[in-house]
Amino acid sequence: MKYIAPSSVEEATSLLSTSPSAQVFAGATDVVPQLRAGRSAPELLVDLKKIEELVAIAKDDDKWTVGAAAPTANLTEDEAFSGEFPGLSEAAGLIGSDQIQNRSSLGGNLCNGSPAADSVPAMVVNGARAVIAGPNGTRVLDVAEVVTGPGQTSLEADEFIVEFELDRMPARSGDAYLRMIPRTEMDIAVVGAGARVTLAEDGSIEEAVVALGAVAPTVVRVPDAEAALVGGTADDETLSAVAEAASGVCNPIDDKRGTVAYRKQVAGVLAKRAVLIAIERAEQRNGSK
Amino acid sequence: MARTHITAVVNGDETEFLAEDGTSLLNALRDEVGLTGAKEGCGTGDCGACSVMIDEKVTTSCLVFAPEVQGATILTVEGLADSGELHPLQQCFLEGAALQCGICTPGFLIAAKALLDKNPDPTETEIRYALAGNLCRCTGYDKIVRAVQEAAREMRGQ
């Protein structure tokens, strides 16, 4: 196994094009356990952290750009980002311990392909886009389209994500992410729920996005919940509809972390709670970006 | 297999060592540099016993490939005391009986230092979450949390 740390995107893509058995990594927090368990045995380890764009966090008037390999600690400690996307910041902050936080990244969390990745539902509700580099330049893909199944992505073997783009959070909007784990830390989500809402001037819900993690092979949107919310307020009846829709859209498995019945039930509970937090945040963001 | 020559500042000293590329920083520190203070409890980043600071950021050295630290500055538990004078955390762990078997202690000390570097006056809850990546099976964490609280007070000069 050979280690290499390219200093530019071009260098990295050309390495990947010429090495059939290469593994890109940022924090290696998923890669190392997989190597140890014998689930993969690449010949080349390509460390993406020495490429400037991959670890940068920046914003302009239109969007935030978050390097795919930027440690999630940098994201959660960025007050401007965390103020604007508290749900995504909190979701990123749930990926492991403080030790892990200094290594884990949005790119790694996404490309590991786990249905339970905490940051993914939070990125999906915020409409995040992945900027993907390959031998023929870059392309942009909705984050929701990147993962195609457990451990599988739509990326080619010689592609990797450079950065994520997030449109600036509009006024009267807020996001939230909640997960259920048996402990308080150091667990994989049994159920995760992200929500984002934008309120109209009159306080009614103008837009809503709800997405769930760990309840299907990939992160799933909950269109019926979104429809139930839009145009109204989060009264008990609507919240029940949100919960029911969330439970209904689940296609989970029974495994060591939870059962089908549990995941369905709790998906509804968390979706409802996440929507309420998102609304509260939207109410507080009554104006400027 | 050819090994890579790595130069890093370890506990204040410019240090050179050889390691295979796939070797963890933890094994390189233990086997090549001879610093066995960081321990392997799991090898998968779940227990924190191998915690070290790399460029002032705490991380689990079992998840770091040795060549990644080329040119970096590393602090292990062996470098915590200053010319033989214990760090306040070390002193408070001793005085507060915050260790039983002691296998997790190096990792806790490093993680607690990382916390206090960022947040000199943490609440009990902040301490508990900051140390959640460090498993201790002996103490039930009570005396560890108290020792960190006490060290924080001392370091603030209170």
Added chain:
Amino acid sequence: MAQVHFSAGLRDLTGGLAQVEIEATTVRRLVAALEEKFPGIGERLSDASSVAINGEIFTDAEYEPVDSDSEVHFLDIFQGG
């Protein structure tokens, strides 16, 4: 005569008796006397490593003294952590 008590698990060897009185000066002699009375019990008793004499538990009681006031219990093996 020492009062000797058997746990229920030993009573298959004592014909169902829960308690007997035995004249002996040490646990070893007591076990020997029991073996005469209940053939086969000696081996089981030496496997059951603990003996309580007047409430005090001994790991290896073979040579411990007993007397006419002693209350002797044979206990199942157990291990600490």
Added chain:
Amino acid sequence: MAITEENPGYKWVGTRPIRPDGLEKVTGKAQFGADLMLPGMLFGKVVRSPHAHARIVSIDTTAAEAMVGVKAVITGSDFPDLAANGAHASDIDVANNAIAREKVLYEGHVVAAVAATTRDQAEAAAKAVEVTYEILPHVLTVDEAMAEGAPLLHEGMITKGVDPAPEEPSNVASKILHERGDLDQGFGEADVVVEREFTTKPVHQGYIEPHAAVADANSDGRAHIWCSSQGHFQMRAYSATVLGVSPGTLKVTAAEIGGGFGGKTVIYLEPLAVRLSQRAGRPVKLVMDRDEVFRATGPTSGTRIRVKMGVSQDGKITAAEVWMAYEAGAYSGSPVGAAGMTAIACYDIPNFVVEGYDVVCNKPRVAAYRAPGAPMAAFAVESVLDDLARDIGMDPIDIRLANAAVEGTQASYGPKFPRIGFVETLEAIKDHPNYTADLGPNQGRGVAAGFWFNAGMMSSATVHINENGTATVVTGSPDIGGSRQSMALMAAEELGIPYESIKAVVADTETVGFNDVTGGSRVTLATGAAVVDACRLIVEDLRARAAKTWDVEVDQVEWVDGQAQHVDGSQPPLSLSDLAAKSGRTGGPISANASLNSRGVGAGFSTQLCDVEVDPETGVTRVVRYLTAQDAGRAISPDYVEGQMQGGVVQGIGWALNEEYIHDQDGVMENPSFLDYRIPVASDLPMIDCAIVEVPNPAHPYGVRGVGEVGIVPPMAAVGNAINDAIDVRMTDLPMSPVRILEALTEQSD
């Protein structure tokens, strides 16, 4: 808070100084099992069975042996066949568990081991060992193992303790039975009877340090082993048995031990490392990965337990019937015996039957885990008792007080209790402000109690007086949680010199007399008694030397505050350092040994109070407040007594809420990592409040009762009772995980 029957005015005992080995442990210098490096040392790797039950058809090591860097490959045939040699059955099991011979009995069972110059080479060679298996049907639980027609692990196993002996073999190794009085009459006298069935899963000791051993064998047959264990003398004995050598040929040095909780009283790697070292002619280090620790060491039993108990309206328990089946794992020896002895030992019950079964199944062989066997039984009994208290409208402490065992109570396991402190622990809980603290929404409060023995067993200690009057206290009991401090405190008290003048060390098997394992809550009790005895021999010697110096009879000399004093004050006192400096003139170096088979085994009780908050929509339970009261007899080292109390409680909370072995249908463990085997983390817990109760053990020089184990007995029931108080659901299956709680709530509302 300490409840002390007498205040003996100790100077050192009961204080909280810094532990003797602390500095090494906060600076990273302490050498644990995996820390040793020797010149020319090889790295070993163990080959394990991927199957839960299979016959080993063949093992081909030729490919592995031919690989670069590989220096030795061993299999079961490299060890003596103890069965063929007519060895004791328990020794055969130890050997077969260390390395399989004909059959593998659980996933993770060792079949071979390799040694090579690098870790990677050893890993690769281990993968290259080709084992052909004939897969056999397996059984994973007591239910499966006890079922009619179940596949057998051991074809000749006839259940012991059944009269008449069964003719057919089964997976039931033995039956235990305790009974008293008349069960029918007892239940007839009851006003309320509750009967429930409980299950618990295997749980692991979860020490943070994986097993590790280094062996360096010489060509003359001798070998040196360094390992982290709870008893290096025991490791020597077991290793000698498995290797077929005399224990005297093996020297074992105790590394610092990174937690054990009973799980490091057995061998896994040591004889393999010795054999590899012999074959390779070089030192060999074997260290387990975490997943190997989970798959192949520990755990403690999964169980099924039925409890039926009756009470009269005044709260008196009239009868109890307990049926228990405990998984032993691959070889007989579950802790069901201790479970039977402890299940109802807290209470004075006139009529009872306690029946238990030791059942083998295709999981790793169980190892001792803190009060082995008792916690599961207590979970069942204390849950039922809580229901009974509710049914008759009685306070949970009061019902326990109404039935509590006291001095003179005929214990359920046989003898009468000597002076014990159970009632005092109950009162300590009742008097504590936590007992009446306000509870919030979805919060509940639970009480539970527990009993555990102390072990006595054998210990040796040597005390040397150095030439300046300081002392070295040498024992052979590995220090797993601060026992060096207890030894030094008792020695300081006896010798009358400052604690700081005493160095307490743990010596290897060739440097100090025999010591049994650090386990069974015995070290401060038994090894402590040996230290006290040795110190008293030293004091006798010092008095004689002072008498010689003054030319008086020895009865004219007293030892007071670390110095010899003439009874009439006619001589200037001689301090220990005075006497030490001139020891050459009075008979040579001052040193004493003491060895004993401990008497004075005490009984330990703990009562605990738990407050939880349950999220009724997700089933998540958080412990919000916790209090533990435990009778320590005398807390020699209160810091580390509290540490044992708190540690036991938190392990119990983990067992209660989240910890469990999960196996798939093929018998393969699905959660062999700290990610999915969920031991409590710091953020899961509140502070653990401690009430040390001190009712001195009359048979120990300082009144010590072992404190290491009983703390883990009550928590599962305390948590379960608190959950019941919060949401009115009686949880009968461990762990009480969010999934299970939500299921129970859903059933309740249906």
